Amino acid sequence: MKRLPIRARLTVLYGALLFTAGVVMLALTYVLLGQRLGVKVLATYNRPPGSDLPNVEYAAKMPDQLRDAALTNLLTQGGIALVLVTAVAIAFGWLLAGRALQPLQRITETAHRIADAPAADRSLHERIALTGPRDEIKVLADAFDTMLERLDRSFDGQRRFVANASHELRTPLTLSRAVLEYTAHREAATPEVRQLTDLLLDINARHERLINGLLLLARSENEMVDQTLVDLADVVEHTLGLLGPEADKAGITVGCPDPAEAFTLGDPVLLERLVQNLVENGIRHNGDGGWVRVACRTLPESRVELTVSNSGPVVPRYEIPGLFEPFRRYGRERTGQDRGVGLGLSIVRSVARAHGGDVAADPRDGGGLTVRVTLPAAPLPHPS
Incomplete structure (x- = not known):
C-alpha cells in the first residue's frame, strides 16, 4: 500500500491534533457550562411568596428549556466553528509544511538530476548551496554538497589520470x-x-x-559542448566502406539492406567510432561464412535506433552485462592473440550515454548478438 507523502501526513497530523484538541475543549466547555447553568437556575428561581416548597424542590420542578437551549446552541455553534477552524488550519498546515519541506525537495531534485543524467559522474558539479539558518536540513544539504564535491574531484582526477x-x-x-x-x-x-x-x-x-x-x-566520458547534426545512415555507410576489406578478409558478409534517415545531435567522430566498434565486434566474434547486418531508423517517441546483428557463437544471457565492462571479452583471455583489447563495447556504452542515449544487447537464438543503441532524435533539416 502506497503511503501518503510526508507533506500530506504532516498536514493530516496537524489537522487531527487540532480537531482532537477542539473536541476536548468543546466537551469540557459543555460540562462546565452545564454545571454553571444548574447553579444559576437554583440561584435564580427562588421560592415565590406564599409557596410552601423549599428552593431545591421548586427549582427541580422548573422547566429545563433554558439550560437545554444554551447547551444545544453551544454544541451546534461550537461544532460549526470547530469544523471551520480545522479546515483553515489544515490549509495553513499544508502551506507551512510545504514551506518547511522545500529544502528537502530541493535536495531531492538535485539528487534526481544527478541520478538521471546520461553519465552521473558528469553531473557531480551541481551543488544544492542551501541558504538560511543552520538547522538540521541545512546540515544535511551541506553534507550532501561535501559528498558531491569529493566525488567530483575523484572522478575528475581519474579521467585526467587516464588521459595523461x-x-x-x-x-x-x-x-x-x-x-x-x-x-x-x-x-x-x-x-x-x-x-x-x-x-x-x-x-x-x-x-x-x-x-x-x-x-x-x-x-x-567528458561532457560534450559542441554538437552537430549527424545522420546515422551516413555514418553507417561510411563505416561499412572502411571495414569492407577487413570483412572480406575474414569471410564475413556485412551489409545494411535498407538504411533510413536517423538524425541526432552529437560528435560525428565519436558516433563513427560507436558504429565502427559494433561492426568490428560483429566481424571479429563471428564464424566462417558469417554475417553482420546494420540498420538504423527513427522511432516515434523522438528517438533514433541503431541495430547491429551478427551471427557467431552462442552467448549466454548472463554473460552480456560483463561484455560492456572494460577489458572483458567473452570466451577469450587478455593474453589471447585476437586483435581486440576488451574496450569496444565499453566505448560504445560510454559514447551512447554521452549523447543522452543507451545501449542494450540480446543473444540470438542461433548464436551471435543483437545490439541496439538508442539516441535522442534531432529535428529533420528543412530542405533548402
Whole structure:
C-alpha cells in the first residue's frame, strides 16, 4: 500500500491534533457550562411568596428549556466553528509544511538530476548551496554538497589520470614501432630477427590500440559542448566502406539492406567510432561464412535506433552485462592473440550515454548478438 507523502501526513497530523484538541475543549466547555447553568437556575428561581416548597424542590420542578437551549446552541455553534477552524488550519498546515519541506525537495531534485543524467559522474558539479539558518536540513544539504564535491574531484582526477597516462604512453610506443619497423626492413636482418620483429610489432600495435581506446573512453566520458547534426545512415555507410576489406578478409558478409534517415545531435567522430566498434565486434566474434547486418531508423517517441546483428557463437544471457565492462571479452583471455583489447563495447556504452542515449544487447537464438543503441532524435533539416 502506497503511503501518503510526508507533506500530506504532516498536514493530516496537524489537522487531527487540532480537531482532537477542539473536541476536548468543546466537551469540557459543555460540562462546565452545564454545571454553571444548574447553579444559576437554583440561584435564580427562588421560592415565590406564599409557596410552601423549599428552593431545591421548586427549582427541580422548573422547566429545563433554558439550560437545554444554551447547551444545544453551544454544541451546534461550537461544532460549526470547530469544523471551520480545522479546515483553515489544515490549509495553513499544508502551506507551512510545504514551506518547511522545500529544502528537502530541493535536495531531492538535485539528487534526481544527478541520478538521471546520461553519465552521473558528469553531473557531480551541481551543488544544492542551501541558504538560511543552520538547522538540521541545512546540515544535511551541506553534507550532501561535501559528498558531491569529493566525488567530483575523484572522478575528475581519474579521467585526467587516464588521459595523461595514455598520452605519455603513446610516445614510447610510437618510437618503439619506428625502431622495430626499421629493424624489420633492414637487408641484413635474418629471418629469425624478422619473425621476432613481426611478433613485437603485433604486440606494439595491440598496445597502441589499447592506449587509443583508453583515450577515446576518457574523451567520451567528458561532457560534450559542441554538437552537430549527424545522420546515422551516413555514418553507417561510411563505416561499412572502411571495414569492407577487413570483412572480406575474414569471410564475413556485412551489409545494411535498407538504411533510413536517423538524425541526432552529437560528435560525428565519436558516433563513427560507436558504429565502427559494433561492426568490428560483429566481424571479429563471428564464424566462417558469417554475417553482420546494420540498420538504423527513427522511432516515434523522438528517438533514433541503431541495430547491429551478427551471427557467431552462442552467448549466454548472463554473460552480456560483463561484455560492456572494460577489458572483458567473452570466451577469450587478455593474453589471447585476437586483435581486440576488451574496450569496444565499453566505448560504445560510454559514447551512447554521452549523447543522452543507451545501449542494450540480446543473444540470438542461433548464436551471435543483437545490439541496439538508442539516441535522442534531432529535428529533420528543412530542405533548402
